[in-house]
């Protein structure tokens with residue numbers, strides 16, 4: 001997979017050089033190319049924004065720098081056609097970014113991110129490139145950020161960990177919160193490790209029992225309890241039949 005990010009804060013994407021994504025890059029499983037949008041400005045102040053038509057507060061990011069930048073990126077022609085690039089536009093007005101969408105994006109060969117600043121990008125940029133590739137306008141949450149770069153980090157990590165060979169233990173993916181299957185739409189329950197006692201606090205006996213069926217059922221019940229407490233909106237989306245099947249597998 002190849003990722004391109006066009007931004008006015010390229011240094012914001014430095015975390016893509018470390019940890020899981022950094023290792024995937026080093027192993028050649030992921031290519032990441034960060035581009036400074038101001039490289040496609042030609043005035044003394046490297047201007048990327050202007051006042052909004054119709055008035056109102058703030059500034060809007062101009063068409064030309066984005067168009068020139070995206071044309072340059074696309075001219076590299078990494079992958080084209082049906083399985084070619086997709087444009088990922090982080091925006092508070094986008095569809096919620098979910099594990100399901102992360103899986104969908106992880107199956108594409110090339111993602112091009114356009115994190116905006118100010119009040120956003122002139123709409124004609126998205127309209128122009130929507131004629132050439134799928135556009136995903138995604139939101140990582142209902143809160144106000146100064147720009148979309150943090151969302152690029154979030155989406156990139158969620159997608160990169162799904163690429164074949166990136167996660168050392170595929171099992172750990174299977175029981176993730178929101179991963180497909182019986183745990184879909186359930187939050188992960190509590191986890192414990194050594195020492196067996198810490199400041200007078202022990203470990204739930206079932207986890208020391210060695211009975212895998214009971215342990216799996218306890219984890220399922222804890223996940224249901226935590227989901228009911230913190231995300232009741234997910235409970236009605238759970239598939240109770242999947243749990244029966246999972247119990248039988250224990």
Ligand SMILES: Nc1c(O)cccc1[N+](=O)[O-]
Pocket residue numbers: 090091092138139140141142143144145146147148151
């Ligand atoms: N929430 C937000 C924002 O305020 C600005 C850019 C992107 C996002 N987002 O992806 O959620």
